[in-house]
Amino acid sequence: xxxxxxxxxxxxxxxxxxxxxxxxxxxxxxxxxxxxxxxxxxxxxxxxxxxxxxxxxxxxxxxxxxxxxxxxxxxxxxxxxxxxxxxxxxxxxxxxxxxxxxxxxxxxxxxxxxxxxxxxxxxxxxxxxxxxxxxxxxxxxxxxxxxxxxxxxxxxxxxxxxxxxxxxxxxxxxxxxxxxxxxxxxxxxxxxxxxxxxxxxxxxxxxxxxxxxxxxxxxxxxxxxxxxxxxxxxxxxxxxxxxxxxxxxxxxxxxxxxxxxxxxxxxxxxxxxxxxxxxxxxxxxxxxxxxxxxxxxxxxxxxxxxxxxxxxxxxxxxxxxxxxxxxxxxxxxxxxxxxxxxxxxxxxxxxxxxxxxxxxxxxxxxx
Amino acid sequence: xxxxxxxxxxxxxxxxxxxxxxxxxxxxxxxxxxxxxxxxxxxxxxxxxxxxxxxxxxxxxxxxxxxxxxxxxxxxxxxxxxxxxxxxxxxxxxxxxxxxxxxxxxxxxxxxxxxxxxxxxxxxxxxxxxxxxxxxxxxxxxxxxxxxxxxxxxxxxxxxxxxxxxxxxxxxxxxxxxxxxxxxxxxxxxxxxxxxxxxxxxxxxxxxxxxxxxxxxxxxxxxxxxxxxxxxxxx
Numbered sequence: 127x128x129x130x131x132x133x134x135x136x137x138x139x140x141x142x143x144x145x146x147x148x149x150x151x152x153x154x155x156x157x158x159x160x161x162x163x164x165x166x167x168x169x170x171x172x173x174x175x176x177x178x179x180x181x182x183x184x185x186x187x188x189x190x191x192x193x194x195x196x197x198x199x200x201x202x203x204x205x206x207x208x209x210x211x212x213x214x215x216x217x218x219x220x221x222x223x224x225x226x227x228x229x230x231x232x233x234x235x236x237x238x239x240x241x242x243x244x245x246x247x248x249x250x251x252x253x254x255x256x257x258x259x260x261x262x263x264x265x266x267x268x269x270x271x272x273x274x275x276x277x278x279x280x281x282x283x284x285x286x287x288x289x290x291x292x293x294x295x296x297x298x299x300x301x302x303x304x305x306x307x308x309x310x311x312x313x314x315x316x317x318x319x320x321x322x323x324x325x326x327x328x329x330x331x332x333x334x335x336x337x338x339x340x341x342x343x344x345x346x347x348x349x350x351x352x353x354x355x356x357x358x359x360x361x362x363x364x365x366x367x368x369x370x371x372x373x374x375x376x377x378x379x380x381x382x383x384x385x386x387x388x389x390x391x392x393x394x395x396x397x398x399x400x401x402x403x404x405x406x407x408x409x410x411x412x413x414x415x416x417x418x419x420x421x422x423x424x425x426x427x428x429x430x431x432x433x434x435x436x437x438x439x440x441x442x443x444x445x446x447x448x449x450x451x452x453x454x455x456x457x458x459x460x461x462x463x464x465x466x467x468x469x470x471x472x473x474x475x476x477x478x479x480x481x482x483x484x485x486x487x488x489x490x491x492x493x
Numbered sequence: 494x495x496x497x498x499x500x501x502x503x504x505x506x507x508x509x510x511x512x513x514x515x516x517x518x519x520x521x522x523x524x525x526x527x528x529x530x531x532x533x534x535x536x537x538x539x540x541x542x543x544x545x546x547x548x549x550x551x552x553x554x555x556x557x558x559x560x561x562x563x564x565x566x567x568x569x570x571x572x573x574x575x576x577x578x579x580x581x582x583x584x585x586x587x588x589x590x591x592x593x594x595x596x597x598x599x600x601x602x603x604x605x606x607x608x609x610x611x612x613x614x615x616x617x618x619x620x621x622x623x624x625x626x627x628x629x630x631x632x633x634x635x636x637x638x639x640x641x642x643x644x645x646x647x648x649x650x651x652x653x654x655x656x657x658x659x660x661x662x663x664x665x666x667x668x669x670x671x672x673x674x675x676x677x678x679x680x681x682x683x684x685x686x687x688x689x690x691x692x693x694x695x696x697x698x699x700x701x702x703x704x705x706x707x708x709x710x711x712x713x714x715x716x717x718x719x720x721x722x723x724x725x726x727x728x
Contacts, residue, residue, distance in 0.1 A: 408600075412582070412649060413630040442651040446629055457651035480656045487650070 140307035142196075144300050148247060149192045151296070152240040156181075156188055163233035170224060170231045177233075180219040184237050187212045191245040202253075205245040209257050212241035217264040225272040229281045235265050236289045243293045247300060254297055258290050345371045366404055366439060389418050389454070392427045393443055400434035405441060407434070413447030418490055421471040426454050426488045428467040429475055433486060436460040451491040460484040498614040501529040501545035503537055504576075505554045509599075513549060513576070513606065520607050534562055545571065546614045549606065552577035552588065560584065563591035567688045572613040576606060585627035589679060592686030598623040616688075616695040618676035625649040625672070628679060641678075644671035673701045 164181055168174045191208045194200040216238035223231050242257040269278055348371055351357035357364045390411060397407035418426070434441055437458040446453045451472075461482045469475040469488075477486035500517065504510045510530050517525050528545050531537045533554055548571045552558055558579075566573050573593040577584075580598045588596050594613035597605050601621050612619035620628075625645045640661070647657040648668075658665040677696035680689040696702045 410626060410649075412626040444626075444650045446626075446646055446649065448646070453646065453650075455650035478656070478660055480653070480659065483653075483656070485650070485652050485656060485660070 140310070141304055144303050144307075145195050145247075148244055148296070148300060149195070152237075152244045153188055153192070155240050156185060156237045160184075160233040160237040163231070167231040167233070170227060172222060172224060176222050177219055180215045180222075180234065183215040184212055184234065184241060187215070187241050188244065191241055194245060195247065199248040200245060202249065205249060205253075208245045209242045212238040213257070213261055213264060216261065217268060220265055220268045221271075228269060228272055229278060229285060232265070232285075235261065235285065239289050239293045243297055247297060248304075251297070251301075254294075258293060262286055262290065366406070389415070389423050389426065389452075390445060392423060393430055393445075393454075396427055396430045396434055397441070397443070399431075400437060400441065405434065405437050405439055407441045407443065409443045409445075411445045415445055415447050415452055416492060418452060419471075422473050422490045425467065425469065425471050425473040425475075426490065429486065429488050430454075430456065432464055432466055433458050433460065433484065436462075436464045436484075448489070450493050451489060453487055453489045455485065455487040458484050458486075497524055497526040498547060498611060499526050499528045499545045500547045500549060500610055501531065501537055501571075502527065502549045503531050503534060503554065504549070504551040505532050506551075507532075509551070513602065516603060516606055525607055525610055534559065534566075537566075547572045547574060547594075547610045549574050549576050549610065550593070552579055552584065558584070560587050560591055563588065563593050564684070564686060567592035567686050570687075572616075572688060574606070574609045574613050576602060580623045580626070582627035582630040585624060586631050589624070589627075590683040592684075592688045594688060594692065595619040595621065596624045596627070597621050616691040617699070618673040618680075618692060618696065618701070620645075620648070620672050620676050622649050622651065624676075628675060641671045641675040644668050645675055648672055670701055673699075674706070677702045678706070 161181065164177055168177075171177050187208050191205075194204055194208065216234035219234040220228055220232055238261050239258055242261065243254060246254040246257055266282060269282055272278075348357065348367055352359065352364075357367075359365065359368070390409065393409060397409065401407055430443065433456045437460055439459055441456060441458040444453075444455050446455075459482050462484075463477065463479050464484060464486070466475055466477060466486060471490075472492070473488050473490045475486065475488045477484060479485075502510050502513050504513065514527055514530070517527050529537065537548065548566055550559070550563070550566070550573050552560055552575050560575075563573050563575075575585075575588045575593045575596045576599065577588075577596070578599045579585075585596045594616075595609040595618075597609050598621065601623060605619075605621050609619040609621065626649050629642070629645055629649060643661060644657055647660055648654065652660065654668045654672075655665045658668045661668070663671075673696065677693055680692045680696075693702075697704055
């Protein structure tokens with residue numbers, strides 16, 4: 127989870143920067159562009175005060191819209207509420223303009239379009255298209271009711287092309303930048319994943335190298351001697367060495383197993399010493415082993431060390447999941463009974479001697 | 494003296510084939526006769542000479558697991574003893590479920606392979622320690638009774654059967670019976686196979702298990718489409 131967050135945040139940061147840019151663009155247009163036009167033509171309006179009120183309504187719509195989009199992609203209700211307020215204010219401002227020069231003194235069309243763009247920018251594109259079309263139709267409706275001549279129609283089309291074109295271009299640009307930021311984020315994510323894989327590969331490589339080194343100092347010389355004929359397989363000592371190396375190989379392979387809990391590894395570590403002494407140690411697990419708490423593990427490994435030390439040539443250690451716990455058993459040729467450490471920490475220890483073979487079991491119960 | 498059991502070895506490493514052949518030769522009673530060796534399954538089917546009763550099958554031939562080929566071998570009338578370096582419990586259980594009589598890991602070969610072949614030829618259960626391990630680890634078996642499970646566990650731990658008997662205060666023979674019964678219960682689970690039916694029938698004949706002790710069981714691992722009907726002792 128944490129690995130994905132920085133990249134997701136990164137593409138989120140870019141998107142937020144684009145949003146802020148659009149907020150400044152819209153506010154700047156309304157303040158300087160529309161406000162300037164309003165002041166410049168103030169004598170032309172029937173009621174300058176009404177136009178100012180409409181301008182203020184739209185300024186409030188911009189503030190509300192900015193708050194919405196800076197919090198994330200707005201829902202359709204608040205977004206369209208702001209858009210409809212802007213549409214209504216701009217239509218009212220146009221309707222209240224003098225009939226003959228409505229288009230010439232109209233400051234509101236552009237602002238309404240920009241406000242729609244602001245709140246609908248990250249919603250589906252057709253929503254913005256519908257809004258811009260509705261805005262254009264509303265202005266055209268006002269113009270029609272005022273009386274439409276050829277010059278007015280030409281002026282209307284020119285204004286439509288200019289303002290709507292600019293708004294669609296900005297919307298398309300932001301979408302393209304969003305997509306680019308998303309791709310950058312994805313690229314960073316995959317790079318992060320690749321780095322993770324490389325780190326894992328390095329850990330695996332190091333583990334393999336350690337295993338290879340372990341074989342170099344033990345198994346390889348033996349195999350070399352066997353191949354050269356200097357070690358005789360008929361010799362009991364050579365056979366014991368082979369058995370020890372086979373046990374070590376098995377253990378090295380077992381290190382790749384997904385064996386939960388460190389008990390298995392602690393037993394492996396305990397077995398290491400016995401192996402150096404020439405004892406063949408075999409460790410096997412059965413079932414999904416439960417986690418054993420540290421004090422109980424210590425009791426079990428103490429018993430293991432006592433048995434491993436007493437073993438003459440072979441020890442088989444098994445760990446099996448049993449109801450509500452784990453049974454760790456040892457079968458070893460100790461020749462005689464072994465003094466085992468005291469049981470405790472939820473671990474019960476039993477042993478039985480059969481001829482030269484010792485069987486001992488440490489059973490830990492979680493209940 | 495009985496006729497020796499005939500056996501074929503399917504193994505892609507000649508040195509292993511040679512080792513298995515030497516175990517067969519060194520059996521004091523000469524109870525097993527090797528009639529064919531092959532490096533792959535196709536060689537077995539077209540091979541000349543007398544037919545083998547039992548096939549010793551390496552589970553990995555030329556780098557590929559051949560557990561899915563076992564039903565074919567069983568259907569052709571062979572009894573299969575798997576002999577493999579793979580001791581993963583899931584693979585062991587799949588091997589048995591596909592109809593193999595027994596599973597012998599490569600470490601266990603010297604002590605158990607010939608005995609497992611003889612048991613398979615007689616349709617009798619044979620449970621190696623690695624097989625006991627897989628049965629203990631299996632999450633969805635027709636659970637053996639507690640005493641059987643304890644016998645399986647002690648056998649897996651490495652005690653001799655006589656020693657397990659002393660530990661459980663029962664006779665060595667009863668230990669064998671417990672372990673065989675647990676194995677027979679598994680033969681009643683999963684997909685049907687003639688080898689499993691034969692094993693169950695023999696277990697009932699030998700008094701290892703009573704027909705009422707065999708619970709029909711449906712594998713959770715398999716989809717509904719190829720869910721087998723519960724194993725029914727044949728004949």
